[in-house]
Amino acid sequence: MRTAHSVVQIRAAEAALMATVPDGTLMDRAATGLATACVDFLGGAYGADVVIVAGSGANGGDALYAGARLARRGARVAAILLDPGKAHTGGLAALRSAGGHVVPEDEREDAVAHADLVLDGIVGIGGKPGLRPEAAAVMEVVERYDVPVVAVDVPSGIDVDTGETPEPHVRAAVTVTFGTHKVGLLVDPGASAAGVVHLVDIGLGPYLPDPVVESLQASDVAALLPAPDRTSHKYTRGVLGVVAGSDQYTGAAVLAVSGALGGPLGMVRYVGPDEPARLVRARWPEVVAGEGRVQAWVVGSGLGDAPERAEDVARALADDVPVLVDADGLRHVLARCEGEVLLTPHEGELARMLEVERSNVTARRLHYACEAADRWNATVLLKGATTVVASPNGRVRVNSVGTPWVATAGSGDVLSGICGALLAGGLSPLDAGSVGCFLHETAGVLASRGGPIVAEDIAAALPDAYRYVRAAEGT
Secondary structure: OEEEEOHHHHHHHHHHHHOOOOOOHHHHHHHHHHHHHHHHHHOOOOOOEEEEEEOOOHHHHHHHHHHHHHHHOOOEEEEEEOOHHHOOHHHHHHHHHOOOEEOOHHHHHHHHHOOOEEEEEOOOOOOOOOOOHHHHHHHHHHHHOOOOEEEEOOOOOOOOOOOOOOOOOOOOOEEEEEOOEEHHHHOOOHHHHHOEEEEEOOOOHHHOOOOOEEEOOHHHHHHHOOOOOOOOOOOOOOEEEEEOOOOOOHHHHHHHHHHHHOOOOOEEEEOOOHHHHHHHHHHOOOOEEOOOOOOEEEEOOOOOOOHHHHHHHHHHHHOOOOEEEEHHHHHHOOOOOOOOEEEEOOHHHHHHHHOOOHHHHHHOHHHHHHHHHHHHOOEEEEOOOOEEEEOOOOOEEEEOOOOHHHOOOOHHHHHHHHHHHHHHOOOOHHHHHHHHHHHHHHHHHHHHOOOOOOHHHHHHHHHHHHHHHHHHHOO
16 A cells, blocks of 8 residues: 655654664665666666756755766766755765766756756755745746656645645656655645656654555555455345436436446446436346345436435435435535445535635645545545545545546546445445545556547446456455
């Protein structure tokens, strides 16, 4: 599992570790890992032009020491010091000893223009969101010349504990982070600013507490997946009730059921208007139409805005089984929930529920997902490029597996179905949301292969995603 910790947690772990090792050990480990990652990114150090943008703290020191290692391997390394009087003394001396040099202020643009790589050593986890004017001016030149950036620990200027990105901030191709992932590297919009994240182990593991954010990997998903045994039958595998679709949105019913049947359950009951029911049974003759006993409900996709559909949501929430509420059904979740409930809004739907602007949710995804989970006493799956799954007890997971091609009409209906199937299979809302999202995105990758797909392609690839995850674990 990939885990992320807060700045306070990381600082405490660093202090505990530093008490057991010689001075400079952590910086040496960080600089070594950073230099290695830069060599990998460049395809070799010899002859490369590297520019370090160094602030005055330890983050600048990490960058300067890494620059010294690159210089000793044949790179031409130059440093832009944002505060020359406060530059890291040891790192600067090491860089100069290895043949690197400091760029005069009037030569900064020329140095950047000829660089193969820029190292962002402006600020680390102790920095405030946003960049100071001098740093912002340098990074504007970097962006103008389209020079790839490797961020040191975090892209400077992002909010490390939330992933929020007040302007200006660094946009990196690669972020080399130390000891543990930071929350802002896993949650958008910070995750998008970080690019590819490479973790360097500096020995913090034994000193870190429980993480603030988790991100499931294939082996974690495989361990959570329900699977039948020799004594299983359709009822023990789970029965899911699907309340979706309307005369206006008939396809939502088909897609939600398609997602559900791609999961590990034994049977789907469809409850809804006649025309969607006819289409569901024509597509999936194994689906039972009509009321009956279920282990979980999925309600909401394509209900439309007819006021009477509020009763469908109320009945599902009143049943003594887990419930997933999606799309139009979210309009009718008006009070704090009882029991196990999973809400699956996109940013616009969550903004409407919380009565805020959508742009606020986009900018502060973690904050608003957690606020909604607390307000409605439900697990909230906020859809997006990095999906946030926040439970009312404070646990948070994110998913970054996927492809932009899953952003297609009906994709969310399929997601509701697979997550509902996992609820019916016995998973908690947190596990069902995070596992379902992983399977959904993996199915999108498998179906897409780099090209366009439609929602039914995702549903059709769910069994392959299930097998892929189990194969990764060797089960």
